[in-house]
Amino acid sequence: MNIGAAATRTGLPAKTIRYYEDIGLVTPERASNGYRSYSDSDCHKLAFVGRARAHGFSVEDCRTLLALYEDQSRASADVKRLAQQHLTEIEAKISDLQQMHATLSRLVQSCAGDDRPDCPILSDFAKGGRG
Amino acid sequence: MNIGAAATRTGLPAKTIRYYEDIGLVTPERASNGYRSYSDSDCHKLAFVGRARAHGFSVEDCRTLLALYEDQSRASADVKRLAQQHLTEIEAKISDLQQMHATLSRLVQSCAGDDRPDCPILSDFAKGGRG
């Protein structure tokens, strides 16, 4: 399978697939003409990575997950630990964003939003008030 | 005020302050020895940017906000619109993260997390199932 077909199958852009080869994540064979040749197994790995990425895992985490996936003697505890850490990071991000949203939302609501210059948003940024 | 003092006052790292000069966001005078010399007004701008950044605005948004702040004839509507767009982006990110969290959370809960290899998390990534 050429890279285009692999891209179609996995839903990943060809650029991304080449990048994954660059960093040694999924390394295909080469045909005699130099084209990358993806096996079903390669595609499977690419799709695996694509789904892990969709769950927010970093590419390096994906490398670990892929290694665990291929290691028949893995302990599910190792996978769970990684996923749990990732969940914690997600929670932290959500919390940060919610905090930002709450504060900014209040500011936006208090802003008239008309053609006058008075603006509580700018005032807050200027003075650091917390109202 | 040298950059160190400005950094202490604004809570921004010196590296960040130099970067803001590089991109023309806050440009200080120079002393005869070549050192950057920050006025109170410069510090005020830096602090303004720091707070806007803390609310999640991009540096380019900060540039716009700073320009609006300095424009006495601004319309608060322009500020409000920008903030509202930013709020919408924040909401989208929160939503994405919550989606990830929900899915991954379910997977983590269904994983035994012991020394056996069976792992619903890996199975999901391998097969794309949605349980």
Next chain:
DNA sequence: GGTTGACCTTCCCGTAACAGGAACCTTTAT
């Protein structure tokens, strides 16, 4: 056989917002 057009290759730059560190200068204190 020639020529399109779609596909592939490598390589290099750009992204956002800085952090780290090297090599070097200035100021202040001892």
Next chain:
DNA sequence: ATAAAGGTTCCTGTTACGGGAAGGTCAACC
């Protein structure tokens, strides 16, 4: 004189690719 604590510029690295140039390959069509 020297050492410490500041400052300066400049270059590299970060994350995960996207865009695009310059050129090779392949299948089809006239």
